[in-house]
Amino acid sequence: MSGRVAVIGAGAWGTALAVRLADAGRDVSLWARDPRRAAEIAVTRENARLLPGVTLPYSLRVTADAAEAMARADAVLLAVPVQGLRGVAAAIAPCWPGVAPAVLCAKGIDAGTLRLPHETVADALPGVSLAALTGPNFAHEIAAGLPAAAVLAAPDEAVRDALAPLLGFPRFRLYPSPDLAGAALGGAAKNVIAIAAGVVEGLGLGENARAALITRGVAELTRFVLAEGGRSETAAGLSGLGDLVLTCTGGASRNHSLGIALGRGETLEAVLAGRAGVTEGVATAPALVSRAAGHGVELPIAEAVAALLAGRDTARALAEALLARSIRGE
Structure with a gap:
């Protein structure tokens, strides 16, 4: 054409x-x-x-x-x-x-x-x-x-x-x-969750922990998409789950590699200083949390990433806080 x-x-x-x-x-x-x-x-x-x-x-x-x-x-x-x-x-x-x-x-x-x-x-x-x-x-x-x-x-x-x-x-x-809004939310959230997945890898917590984090990330995204009037199918599709899996596991993901570096103890400033491209999850994390709060939606993974990027928490504390959350039904 x-x-x-x-x-x-x-x-x-x-x-x-x-x-x-x-x-x-x-x-x-x-x-x-x-x-x-x-x-x-x-x-x-x-x-x-x-x-x-x-x-x-x-x-x-x-x-x-x-x-x-x-x-x-x-x-x-x-x-x-x-x-x-x-x-x-x-x-x-x-x-x-x-x-x-x-x-x-x-x-x-x-x-x-x-x-x-x-x-x-x-x-x-x-x-x-x-x-x-x-x-x-x-x-x-x-x-x-x-x-x-x-x-x-x-x-x-x-x-x-x-x-x-x-x-x-x-x-x-x-x-x-x-579903324009749902597709856009998937593209935003996956960058933030990919940082968390990288932190898990950088800390050496294993593949089980990363798989659990990705799965709970999909749950966070689905809640948010529905609260914004989007469709659950969008969160489970290419622009949600598909993009999330790629960004949390692909070697070319800037957000995932940033998380790995933070998990290994490198500073945010040092990692970003050595990059040519933009790592969108850094600016998106606090914005995602604030927008979700306006809908009364809890995003524990995104909140933990925002705290880490702001220097309010360490990578190890981020992982421990997520693991220590109260038990509730899936």
């Missing part, structure tokens, strides 16, 4: 999506905020800092001009980190291409407003149709053409029907869903 797609954000995920969509015959533009970085990627045909070894097809345009990137786009994919999404959405709003839907490709909760990505964009782009592309997807595997699946969530069935053929490509299976 032909079609014009703008990808806003030249991180690893945005670049991977742009590459695969261009390979599939879409007319794709990739926007990078920094003009020097956009020029470097355009000339070298590689995002060497964040997605090394992946060659950009020459049909893929790279630019720092948002108006140029989005001109006549049939869909705009917003693949910028959640903590910067508010500013980017406001900056590109004046050149938004007509009725093109906004597809949220970032995961997390805005630490300042406690809003999910689609809620943030709805404020900046009133009237624009919203969707989310989310699931258990590592950027380097998508870029390499390895098989994967994702959820395409949008409350409007017509939007889902229009986007599915535009954004799907070989070996990347899309599953439509009307």
